[in-house]
Amino acid sequence: MSSRTSPPEERSENPATPPQGSPNRAPRGFRTNTKYGRGLRPLSIATIAALPLALALVFFYAPIEAEEGFLQKIFYLHVPLAIVTLCGFVIGGLLAIVHLRTRDRQWDLRSYVAIHMSLIFGVATLITGSIWARGSWGHWWVWSEPTLVSFLIVMLLYATYQPLRFAIEDPERQARYASVFAIVAGAFVPLNFLAVRLSTEYLHPRVLGSSSNLPAPMAFTFLVSLVAMSLLFATLCSYELMAKRTRMLLKARSRTLGFR
């Protein structure tokens, strides 16, 4: 279990085998580290401001929907979560492309963090979606709803990302294979939605794609929630990245200083 939680980049930072450009390696590491740290404060403040604002708008500003009543408010949580999750998966794939092109392991770490965070957001999406389905259709799970089904398939695929990744020992190969997976899975996301959408009759009354005909206050609330959720995603990703960088740096330092 401990090998699973260890960040993928960690083992590469062994000062005993420095890669090219090693003379200024340590200071460069510090610079990148402070760069993460610098962006973090405004990002965190923006998130802390945006999330309560979004929730306040959801509960006090957005009108109660005529058909579904109060339950419809979960829409402002569920749909932004789903959009951010899927975008996170696709971004993970794009970052993996950059990794394979540049061979800079930083990009693999970013891709890993994006997919890891998307998985967590994805679980939240499935839970909120299930609650919504129970409330409005009376069932926890509905097969006739293509977005829900495709989302589950995507989650099942991405659930194998970490088992695949941590079943490969060599760190360089681990990064390469994880990137290949991230690219394939990233391309799978839209295709799968297409196939599942085709396979079910479109019976869903509202949601995704129909946000254009939402009344203005609802559309505004939805947009603010989407922005808040994206900010939350970005902040959590930056925190995870910085934590991994810092832990790596500490290990490298303690190794050079001879601590064990």
Place this chain on the structure above:
Amino acid sequence: MRRTVGALLRKELLVELRTLESVPGMSLFAVTTFVVFHFALNQNTVSGDEAAGILWVTLLFAAMLGVNRLFVADQDQGGFDAFLLAPVDRTAMLLAKAIALLAYLAVLELIAVPAFGLLLLAPPLSQTMPDLLVVLVLADIGIAAIGTLVAALAVQTRARDLLGPLLALPLLVPVVIGAARASSPLLVLTHSSGPQGRWLATLALYDLVFGLIAYAVFDFLLED
């Protein structure tokens, strides 16, 4: 390029002919699964959606057996190293393996589909065969492309037998959707219409896209 693929494919088929590791196992598994379905569903004959579902689940799981074995010999006996030493395009490996897997699937279906007609299917197989053949070919191309890619990904991992199917099944869900929906109107008693064009188009599009993706990323799986 063509000569390399030819040589690799020849080696692949020769190894399979001499060891008989994949194809007999896959075929036997498929036939046994039909028997299991007979008892599990407690039905003597099936048709329509049910028949399409049983056929495709069986073919898919039988294909997984072949996918799991696809690169094992190369990994265990240094086939990868020998291939990487040769000054040839690495895509040749992908093409040869995918064609070999396609051939395995063809042989599997040559046995499994008649066995399905004999054991479980209610309508006679002869009338549906020409249409069903189109669906089988399109689905097989998709399974071969994704199967080869996933096999190459999984073979380097510790739990390769476990990860192969885990990775492949979600990726193949769209193929199953397309293939099952396209073949279910062919497997009813009064079979009147051919497969719906949109399912064939979905399958073809999926084959094309994943063929291109496999072609694009396969090189990165073979570097060390």
